[in-house]
Amino acid sequence: MSSPRKQIILGHYLGGVNHHTVWSDPAAGSQIAFSSFRHAAQAAERGKFDFFFLAEGLILRERLGQIFDQDIVGRPDTLPVLASLAAVTEHLGLVGTLNATFNEPYELARQLASLDHLSGGRAGWNVVTSFDAFTGQNFRRGGFLHRDDRYVRAEEFVALARQLWDSWAADAIVADAENGRFLRDAAAGTFRHSGRQFDVAGQFNVPRSPQGRPVVLQAGVSPQGRDFAAATADAIFSPYHELGPAQEYYRDIQARLVRAGRPPGSVKLLPGGTFILGDTEADAVERQREVARAQVSGRTAQILLETVWNRDLSGYDPDGPLPDIDPDPTGPPVIQGRARLAEDPFETVRTWRALAEANRYSLRDLAIRVFSHTEFVGTPTQIADRLDHFVQNDGSDGFILGSHVTPGGIDEFVDKVVPLLQERGSLRAEYSGTTLRDNLGLPPVPVAADRTPQGTPA
Amino acid sequence: MPEPDPLHLAVALDGAGWHPAAWREPSARPRELFSPGYWVDLVTEAERGLLDFVTFEDSLALQSSLLGGPDGRTDQVRGRLDAVLVAARVAPLTSRIGLVPATSVLHTEPFHLSKAIATLDYTSGGRAGWRVQAGRPAESPHFGRRDSPEITFDNLDTPEIQAFVAASFDEAADHVEVVRRLWDSWEDDAEIRDAATGRFVDRDKLHYIDFEGRWFSVRGPSITPRPPQGQPPVTALAHATIPYRLAARAADVVYVTPHDLDQVRAIVAEVRDEQDRAGRAGETLHVFADLVVVLDDTAEAAADRLGRLDGHLDAPAGSDAKTFAGTPAGLADLLLDWQAAGLTGYRLRPAVLPDDLTAITRRLAPELARRGRFRTEYRTTTLRGHLGLPRPASRYAAAAEQRIEVASS
Ligand SMILES: Cc1cc2nc3c(=O)[nH]c(=O)nc-3n(C[C@H](O)[C@H](O)[C@H](O)COP(=O)(O)O)c2cc1C
Numbered sequence A: 001m002s003s004p005r006k007q008i009i010l011g012h013y014l015g016g017v018n019h020h021t022v023w024s025d026p027a028a029g030s031q032i033a034f035s036s037f038r039h040a041a042q043a044a045e046r047g048k049f050d051f052f053f054l055a056e057g058l059i060l061r062e063r064l065g066q067i068f069d070q071d072i073v074g075r076p077d078t079l080p081v082l083a084s085l086a087a088v089t090e091h092l093g094l095v096g097t098l099n100a101t102f103n104e105p106y107e108l109a110r111q112l113a114s115l116d117h118l119s120g121g122r123a124g125w126n127v128v129t130s131f132d133a134f135t136g137q138n139f140r141r142g143g144f145l146h147r148d149d150r151y152v153r154a155e156e157f158v159a160l161a162r163q164l165w166d167s168w169a170a171d172a173i174v175a176d177a178e179n180g181r182f183l184r185d186a187a188a189g190t191f192r193h194s195g196r197q198f199d200v201a202g203q204f205n206v207p208r209s210p211q212g213r214p215v216v217l218q219a220g221v222s223p224q225g226r227d228f229a230a231a232t233a234d235a236i237f238s239p240y241h242e243l244g245p246a247q248e249y250y251r252d253i254q255a256r257l258v259r260a261g262r263p264p265g266s267v268k269l270l271p272g273g274t275f276i277l278g279d280t281e282a283d284a285v286e287r288q289r290e291v292a293r294a295q296v297s298g299r300t301a302q303i304l305l306e307t308v309w310n311r312d313l314s315g316y317d318p319d320g321p322l323p324d325i326d327p328d329p330t331g332p333p334v335i336q337g338r339a340r341l342a343e344d345p346f347e348t349v350r351t352w353r354a355l356a357e358a359n360r361y362s363l364r365d366l367a368i369r370v371f372s373h374t375e376f377v378g379t380p381t382q383i384a385d386r387l388d389h390f391v392q393n394d395g396s397d398g399f400i401l402g403s404h405v406t407p408g409g410i411d412e413f414v415d416k417v418v419p420l421l422q423e424r425g426s427l428r429a430e431y432s433g434t435t436l437r438d439n440l441g442l443p444p445v446p447v448a449a450d451r452t453p454q455g456t457p458a
Numbered sequence B: 001m002p003e004p005d006p007l008h009l010a011v012a013l014d015g016a017g018w019h020p021a022a023w024r025e026p027s028a029r030p031r032e033l034f035s036p037g038y039w040v041d042l043v044t045e046a047e048r049g050l051l052d053f054v055t056f057e058d059s060l061a062l063q064s065s066l067l068g069g070p071d072g073r074t075d076q077v078r079g080r081l082d083a084v085l086v087a088a089r090v091a092p093l094t095s096r097i098g099l100v101p102a103t104s105v106l107h108t109e110p111f112h113l114s115k116a117i118a119t120l121d122y123t124s125g126g127r128a129g130w131r132v133q134a135g136r137p138a139e140s141p142h143f144g145r146r147d148s149p150e151i152t153f154d155n156l157d158t159p160e161i162q163a164f165v166a167a168s169f170d171e172a173a174d175h176v177e178v179v180r181r182l183w184d185s186w187e188d189d190a191e192i193r194d195a196a197t198g199r200f201v202d203r204d205k206l207h208y209i210d211f212e213g214r215w216f217s218v219r220g221p222s223i224t225p226r227p228p229q230g231q232p233p234v235t236a237l238a239h240a241t242i243p244y245r246l247a248a249r250a251a252d253v254v255y256v257t258p259h260d261l262d263q264v265r266a267i268v269a270e271v272r273d274e275q276d277r278a279g280r281a282g283e284t285l286h287v288f289a290d291l292v293v294v295l296d297d298t299a300e301a302a303a304d305r306l307g308r309l310d311g312h313l314d315a316p317a318g319s320d321a322k323t324f325a326g327t328p329a330g331l332a333d334l335l336l337d338w339q340a341a342g343l344t345g346y347r348l349r350p351a352v353l354p355d356d357l358t359a360i361t362r363r364l365a366p367e368l369a370r371r372g373r374f375r376t377e378y379r380t381t382t383l384r385g386h387l388g389l390p391r392p393a394s395r396y397a398a399a400a401e402q403r404i405e406v407a408s409s
Helices: A034-046 A079-085 A105-118 A145-165 A221-234 A243-259 A280-297 A298-309 A345-359 A363-371 A380-392 A409-416 A420-421 A436-440 A447-451 B034-048 B083-095 B110-123 B135-141 B158-183 B241-250 B259-276 B299-311 B326-339 B355-370 B400-408
Strands: A007-014 A051-053 A094-098 A123-128 A173-176 A181-183 A190-194 A198-202 A217-218 A235-238 A268-277 A377-379 A399-402 B008-013 B053-057 B098-104 B130-133 B190-192 B200-202 B235-236 B253-256 B286-295 B322-326 B345-350
Touching: A007 A034, A007 A268, A034 A051, A034 A079, A034 A409, A051 A436, A079 A094, A079 A105, A079 B110, A094 A217, A094 A409, A094 A436, A105 A123, A105 A145, A105 A198, A105 B083, A123 A145, A145 A190, A145 A221, A181 B253, A198 B135, A217 A221, A217 A436, A221 A243, A221 A280, A235 A243, A243 A268, A243 A380, A268 A280, A268 A380, A268 A409, A280 A377, A280 A436, A298 A345, A345 A363, A345 B355, A363 B098, A377 A380, A409 A420, A409 B008, B008 B034, B008 B286, B008 B355, B034 B053, B034 B083, B034 B355, B053 B083, B053 B190, B083 B110, B098 B110, B110 B158, B130 B158, B158 B235, B158 B241, B190 B241, B235 B241, B241 B253, B241 B259, B253 B259, B259 B286, B259 B326, B286 B299, B286 B326, B286 B355, B299 B322, B322 B326, B326 B355, B345 B355
Parallel strands: A007 A051, A007 A399, A051 A094, A094 A123, A123 A217, A217 A235, A235 A268, A268 A377, A268 A399, B008 B053, B008 B345, B053 B098, B098 B130, B130 B235, B235 B253, B253 B286, B286 B322, B286 B345
Antiparallel strands: A173 A181, A190 A198, B190 B200
16 A cells, blocks of 8 residues: 655754855844744644754854854754754654764764653754864864765764664663562673774663664765765755756665665655745745845855855955956865865866856856755745655655744745645645654664674774 | 851752662652653752752763673663753753753863753753763773773772872863863854844954863864853862862862761862862852752651662662761751851752652752741742852953954964
């Protein structure tokens, strides 16, 4: 008995610390007050979303040695916010982005298992692999990794975390007061792992959590990232929004899954995206135009292009043409603390010049076009159609949606688009399970895995 | 005659209570120790009793009756949830009581810890605190980055072990210093949202902390703005000179473990002496005594209950802190006596949860209030407020000159 339609998976993320969030909007609220997070999470739960999602960045961004001052900045620590949100939500999954380079498996695995206990099985972990020495300055061990080693460490990290999560049998606690037996076996939590990144042994101290293992997401699109996801993840935060490339990516991941010995469909693909609604299409497009100009000021446009040029572009008129000089990828970094945006800056600049020429774009227009993309613009019906079409045609299994207005931007989506998706049977009317795994339609972690010692990656 | 100072009262929460056999009591909920409702109930009860704060125990190793490693026991509670996250889970469902999780610091990142406690301060509306602990040697193999010597109750006083302990506490002090600097690294008014100039923050009010110590260096600033309390209170448990020194340098509250009035006097004198030496003579440093408490209607009933609990053990329960078994009124007498010798408050460790917690909240606290020595309602909303600690300005805001120097270095 298969459902006639795929169910759309929905995540909601609350504002990143970047130009997408329009802090000057009169409706913009605090980026740090707990009330903002509670508002966004409760709205998502009202809309029967699968989960709430937080991104991570572990250092303030800098330009030429000065901290960015133009973007919204300052966010809370991911895990405590999610634990607090567990108190004010009931069904919503709680997914945190947490770095595998600047954390230690024993500590992070127990935090995630604790969150899973404290939320009744709603914890998820988006594994990211940022590895730069600039971020490492905030950490006692520095933490610089060679680019090629970022997934080596991430794979070993996740494998070890799973070993720790599996290290307590489901029935390890007997709590037999009469006979004075709390633990069935004094060896509960015993683990040993010896690998290139970690050489550890001992006893894990968090009993098996409601989901057995928190849900693992991955974000990263290189071939290594894709293989890592196919081998280990339950879901992927992907960057593909155009149906064609998204379908290609979808097929690629299914093929990698099969090669990794996992059934197709066992990893959920979830592109991120933002939306702008209007009463009419023209109205939405007009709103989008205004939002884009609010997101990308002339100053922000220069800075965004600097991430690719790696040159000081403050002398170039935002309303003038693109800088006529070549990028300088080997020079000292102009922008630090955000992910590298172009593998080959020369190629990127060539493409941009062509784009600017064809459309008569100014520097700022170009920046708006490439950095201020709103994926879903239209009336509620148009957006519902588009999301549904995308998922039913295997562009993805759902979306992780954000808004340029925090924390209230999601309300409009919940009030106007969600009922349309529910009407056509593509989104649940009520939650049917209690865990994040239930929400996502992932099979429960087999209890038989409890006692199986995990292989240690060579 | 000057009014006697009111007492500060905290309760230490851990598992089913502090007696190793607590989980076997009829009122215990040993199957719920890892469920959120259990913790919400306990903290809600503590808040009903108007307590200053609760602490949450934690460690990066399984509980053990031995200092060095696992003890292989199956007859006591084993397993713990992350204390910061338990506190965060409880925060939105309480409104006044302080929430003070413990963390071990020798294997963990001060950058992560600083934003975790700052965030708890946000989600609790200014009620976060922190208990810093050096941690146990059994934690080391879980991280595989450093070796710890074998420590037992027998070799604890040897020079090698004492040198190791001293280094651990120095490192812990560095950790606290980094955490505190990071809390200050955003001035309170750093966020300006100035649409006219397109600036969200005033970058002159964000500060590199540039900490460089013997064990690590951290640059900053934090990614989390300054927490509501500015500096959430830092607390530490201390049993000897080395940890007294850490507490005197770095803490707002130190928990000590005297067993009689003479020890109270001696310990308070030593802590105050270390405080002076740390150059903090004018600052508030609370000295709380830790006591394990077994409370009942009569002294005999309490002694019987303790006897029954001890009867489950192969040997009487050892404890660093004195165990008091008696009536709430008797405990009130003891608390006031010891307070007169220099303590400012207590961290009570209920032998059995919830029994001894409810005895504290429903009988001891009202008894002290009747004697005019404990609050009858919360008068402040933050943990610093409860403890009578003013909200400090950021150290970087205080030194505008230094600011230019730091920013340009
Ligand atoms: C959609 C998406 C979201 C990401 N979010 C974060 C994030 O919040 N924090 C972070 O440190 N890295 C984030 N990353 C970076 C990735 O974890 C990874 O470090 C980067 O993509 C390089 O890996 P790759 O070469 O496999 O793409 C994200 C990447 C993608 C594609």
